[in-house]
Amino acid sequence: MLAIDSERLTKRYKGSSIAALNDVSIKVESARIFTLLGRNGAGKTTFVRMAATQLMPTFGSISVLGYDAVRQAKQVRQLISVVPQEGRPLRALTPWDHVYNWLQIRGEDKKIAKEKTEDILQKLELMQFRDRPAMNLSGGMKQKILVAMALAVDAKLLFLDEPTIGLDPVSRRQVWAAIKDWKAKGGSILLTTHYMDEAEILSDQIAIIDKGSVVAEGTIHDLRKIIPQNTRIDVAKDGLDIDMLKSYGSVVDTGAGTLRVFTFESSIRELSELALKRNLPFTVSPVTLDDVFVYLVGNLESGGQRA
Numbered sequence: 001m002l003a004i005d006s007e008r009l010t011k012r013y014k015g016s017s018i019a020a021l022n023d024v025s026i027k028v029e030s031a032r033i034f035t036l037l038g039r040n041g042a043g044k045t046t047f048v049r050m051a052a053t054q055l056m057p058t059f060g061s062i063s064v065l066g067y068d069a070v071r072q073a074k075q076v077r078q079l080i081s082v083v084p085q086e087g088r089p090l091r092a093l094t095p096w097d098h099v100y101n102w103l104q105i106r107g108e109d110k111k112i113a114k115e116k117t118e119d120i121l122q123k124l125e126l127m128q129f130r131d132r133p134a135m136n137l138s139g140g141m142k143q144k145i146l147v148a149m150a151l152a153v154d155a156k157l158l159f160l161d162e163p164t165i166g167l168d169p170v171s172r173r174q175v176w177a178a179i180k181d182w183k184a185k186g187g188s189i190l191l192t193t194h195y196m197d198e199a200e201i202l203s204d205q206i207a208i209i210d211k212g213s214v215v216a217e218g219t220i221h222d223l224r225k226i227i228p229q230n231t232r233i234d235v236a237k238d239g240l241d242i243d244m245l246k247s248y249g250s251v252v253d254t255g256a257g258t259l260r261v262f263t264f265e266s267s268i269r270e271l272s273e274l275a276l277k278r279n280l281p282f283t284v285s286p287v288t289l290d291d292v293f294v295y296l297v298g299n300l301e302s303g304g305q306r307a
């Protein structure tokens with residue numbers, strides 16, 4: 001059974017003439033991590049909120065774990081767990097209260113709720129702050145409380161809308177490990193993120209949304225192939241003739257003092273020799289998801305960044 005199946009899903013907010021989400025058909029396989037990528041305002045949260053039964057579609061349909069998210073919202077809610085974007089914990093409640101109370105609300109008995117609360121607070125390194133009111137915790141710790149609440153619950157489908165925003169690199173890895181554990185137990189996940197490394201590490205399937213429509217979908221491997229060249233070479237800008245570089249492929253100014261040439265493996269040798277001869281530092285790497293994202297939705301031609 002599909003975890004999520006949307007057909008021509010469309011949302012037009014009241015008073016708005018353009019659709020925030022337009023004709024989006026997405027299939028999320030169960031026991032997989034499906035990631036939505038897109039620029040600010042692309043429509044990711046709008047999709048998540050409709051799938052999580054928090055927002056009504058204007059047109060189209062969406063079913064979650066076999067239930068219609070509009071007509072059978074009650075059934076859907078019992079099977080899902082959500083980390084909302086910009087959620088806030090309650091000021092006076094501690095991490096322990098948040099997770100433990102939430103588990104009880106979701107119907108766990110006291111003993112199991114206690115075990116699960118301990119387990120997730122350990123995993124996310126919140127145990128030492130378990131009794132500190134949320135108002136006295138840092139921004140990242142507050143975010144971790146929301147993630148802990150969602151991950152502690154026994155549900156079939158997890159919605160994570162930018163779960164690691166504001167988290168330090170170690171904490172992010174703890175959340176990634178917890179997400180992978182969730183999947184290993186057979187759970188499904190819909191993730192949104194602006195961190196391309198996070199998307200590369202976690203995703204089984206990715207959809208890139210731009211201005212409300214899906215512009216690309218596939219595995220990381222599929223998406224990498226969207227850029228015709230498979231290799232990128234970054235070379236210090238100093239005194240390099242851009243037109244000459246362009247004969248090797250497309251050239252982008254990274255804005256960090258280097259030019260990025262998208263090219264083929266066959267050019268690596270020539271381009272490295274050229275850089276070495278001029279004593280310019282350079283790096284060679286495969287095309288990343290970040291490159292594909294900018295290529296698809298970066299609008300570089302009009303933004304003037306393309307060198």
Ligand SMILES: Nc1ncnc2c1ncn2[C@@H]1O[C@H](COP(=O)(O)OP(=O)(O)OP(=O)(O)O)[C@@H](O)[C@H]1O
Pocket residue numbers: 013014016020038039040041042043044045046047085
């Ligand atoms: N409650 C609302 N009322 C009216 N318009 C809204 C509302 N919520 C979102 N929008 C609009 O819908 C569009 C999509 O917003 P959405 O929050 O889905 O984007 P997003 O992809 O999640 O962006 P971000 O990466 O910044 O979180 C935007 O143009 C936004 O202004």
Ligand SMILES: [Mg+2]
Pocket residue numbers: 044045046085161
């Ligand atoms: Mg959003």
